[in-house]
Amino acid sequence: MPKVSIVVPSYNSAEFIAATIESIEAQTFSDYEIIVSDHSSTDGTAEILQRYADEGRIKLTTLASGGGAPANWRAVTELATGQYLKLVCGDDLLAPTILAEQVAALDSNPRAVMAASKRDLVDAQGKRIIPPRGLGGLNGVMPGHVAVRRSVLRGTNIFGEPGCVLLRHESFREAGGWTDAQPYVIDQFSYCQVLMLGDFVTVPGSLASFRISDGQWSVELTHRQAAQVIGMHHDLADRYPGLLSRRDLLIGDSRARLMASARRLTYLWLGRRMRAGNR
Incomplete structure (x- = not known):
């Protein structure tokens, strides 16, 4: 083994x-x-x-x-x-x-x-x-x-x-x-x-x-990813009582939305940068 x-x-x-x-x-x-x-x-x-x-x-x-x-x-x-x-x-x-x-x-x-x-x-x-x-x-x-x-x-x-x-x-x-x-x-x-x-x-x-690929992230994908991160937060809270407070969930869910949007903007910027470098 x-x-x-x-x-x-x-x-x-x-x-x-x-x-x-x-x-x-x-x-x-x-x-x-x-x-x-x-x-x-x-x-x-x-x-x-x-x-x-x-x-x-x-x-x-x-x-x-x-x-x-x-x-x-x-x-x-x-x-x-x-x-x-x-x-x-x-x-x-x-x-x-x-x-x-x-x-x-x-x-x-x-x-x-x-x-x-x-x-x-x-x-x-x-x-x-x-x-x-x-x-x-x-x-x-x-x-x-x-x-x-x-x-x-x-x-x-x-x-x-x-x-x-x-x-x-x-x-x-x-x-x-x-x-x-x-x-x-x-x-x-x-x-x-x-x-x-x-x-x-x-x-x-x-x-x-x-x-990092040069593929562009769509707005729809950003929303779906944020929704699934938030879903994971609440699933963890249900599975493990006491792990997360309501305040933890509020903070984490808000940041998940912000992070998904920031990630999309970063990928768009990187995609343009990589395509420009390949010209």
């Missing part, structure tokens, strides 16, 4: 999937497996993945169309066997020391169920366009419910994309796995349920990179 399972759900990731896998294989920590599930890609992703078919550390699998990203996240995660779990989307990147540092953090804190680090936001060429972000000012080790409450009060996913996070696999299963009741926040919602089972530990430094 490997120490860490790295699961990669891919879909039409031909432009980036090789770089993603190479960033995983460049880890200084070696006790891990890689499982890649391609979800009916039509852009040549599956053909690129076949380059790795003979590598013993990598297992390739496919998922028929239907169910969207949540179905692929669940399918690839079900194949994981490691003590710890990290999901890496098919266009993101890991810093070489992220596994070593996050595994050490969880090994040193047996009550911790999740570790996370800041990340860079990068463009299609992997160039940093926004300085390291994440964690909402949290530092060190703390009860998981403290981190969950902070995320609600910030109105955004302070933990970052799955590549920034390492989960204790047993705790993840106990919490119910990937929760897609609110699909736009499947990662954050799932983290929060895991964190209600133990402690949270932060790991210093920016140890992953999340790609």
Whole structure:
């Protein structure tokens, strides 16, 4: 049984999937497996993945169309066997020391169920366009419910994309796995349920990179995302009485609307900037 399972759900990731896998294989920590599930890609992703078919550390699998990203996240995660779990989307990147540092953090804190680090936001060429972000000012080790409450009060996913996070696999299963009741926040919602089972530990430094696409966010998408973040807040309040006060919900819901609008404006600005740079 490997120490860490790295699961990669891919879909039409031909432009980036090789770089993603190479960033995983460049880890200084070696006790891990890689499982890649391609979800009916039509852009040549599956053909690129076949380059790795003979590598013993990598297992390739496919998922028929239907169910969207949540179905692929669940399918690839079900194949994981490691003590710890990290999901890496098919266009993101890991810093070489992220596994070593996050595994050490969880090994040193047996009550911790999740570790996370800041990340860079990068463009299609992997160039940093926004300085390291994440964690909402949290530092060190703390009860998981403290981190969950902070995320609600910030109105955004302070933990970052799955590549920034390492989960204790047993705790993840106990919490119910990937929760897609609110699909736009499947990662954050799932983290929060895991964190209600133990402690949270932060790991210093920016140890992953999340790609910003040049696609424009619509007003409709902004409203839907804000509505699902707010729905998650109230679902957490119902599931865990005493976790959030009415004032917490009022603050978190208001900030969720503001953050969704700010994110859309940021993406629009970045999209124009990247398109101008490609001329």
